[in-house]
Amino acid sequence: MTMMKLLARRPQNLLLATATSALLAVGCGGSEASSEPIAIAGPGFTFAPVTGRAGGVQPGASLGADCIGNYPTSPQHTLQVGAAIPRLRILVNAGSSADTTLAVRTPDGHTVCNDDSGDPGNSLNPVAVIENAAPGAYQVFVGGYEVGDAASAYRLGVTESADAMPSAAVPAP
16 A cells, blocks of 8 residues: 555554654664765775764663663764774764764674773763774764763764874864
8 A cells, every 4th residue: 555545544644654754864863874885995094084963772782881872773884994904093073062972893793882082182082992903894883972962963083093082183063
């Protein structure tokens, strides 16, 4: 039965269809998921920061024992690493108005999580460090520490630099 026929038979379904469409448009959480994987060839790569919205309905513990906060049910970004990288450092800068969290699922299924990086410019910015990053897909989830941090705009950066901090390396949104 087509949607129009269903709506014609039951007008109360219009509210349900409208609500469902709104949820689909917004998504679960504020993910703004990237539709295409972001390619990182290997050591010596350059990376232009990407943007998104933090938070979601999935508790951090469902991603990993050390993960806190609330995350979207799907990753906002996927990094496709082509060759092994000695150090992959994933940085999130949401500015001073939000407390974001970060979870990165590696190709082998392990999850690396971080809440507060100790960034001297904004200690609430998270950083995930993956030593000896193997080739493959890295799923990136950016969460909010508290409910009020959901849907906060952020910028994500990726580097090999051991000392890069989000507030200095990735401009705030």
